[in-house]
């Protein structure tokens with residue numbers, strides 16, 4: 001069972017495939033946060049994106065930061081613009097992160113720091129993986145960073161402890177509670193995505 005900070009959350013029966021008011025259904029972006037050669041990140045990200053597609057409340061865009069050469073000096077480049085446009089289209093985010101030296105990868109911080117409005121007044125949830133701590137120390141630090149960007153982080157997260165023993169060769173977690181935990185987190189994220197999308201449309205967020 002993945003270690004989650006899951007509480008009993010109500011699960012909506014209507015997953016709102018249809019438009020919400022006149023603003024349309026919210027869109028979800030799943031971000032692969034690690035970019036190093038030989039990384040594991042695409043495995044949990046692909047699994048979670050599949051769970052999100054099965055949840056069917058939000059169209060899913062799986063974004064791999066390794067596809068973009070984001071400069072650490074925060075210069076504006078065509079890649080920065082391309083990723084910024086993609087992030088701007090999202091109404092909710094799931095950040096998939098490992099733990100590097102008790103924090104999250106520099107690739108993720110660079111991507112976060114390049115943008116501002118793209119994160120504002122939107123919900124963010126986390127899928128983490130690592131050794132004993134399951135990446136939770138990375139997640140706790142990411143909560144602080146996203147607060148600065150006026151994003152709302154979800155209470156529930158999915159964390160895979162000692163992840164090499166958890167994922168099967170086909171990229172599926174062997175833990176029986178993983179699907180349920182993913183659904184609960186997606187339910188929370190969807191509630192916030194709908195609510196904040198409507199709110200942003202009615203009253204643009206001034207920051």
Ligand SMILES: Cc1cc2nc3c(=O)[nH]c(=O)nc-3n(C[C@H](O)[C@H](O)[C@H](O)COP(=O)(O)O)c2cc1C
Pocket residue numbers: 034035036038039040041042098099100101102103129130131132133134135
């Ligand atoms: C630079 C570096 C630092 C790491 N530090 C930690 C750590 O503090 N805690 C932990 O649980 N795992 C740590 N690990 C192990 C990672 O959890 C593991 O390598 C994981 O596969 C990294 O994700 P990635 O493959 O997507 O890059 C570290 C790995 C790297 C490369």
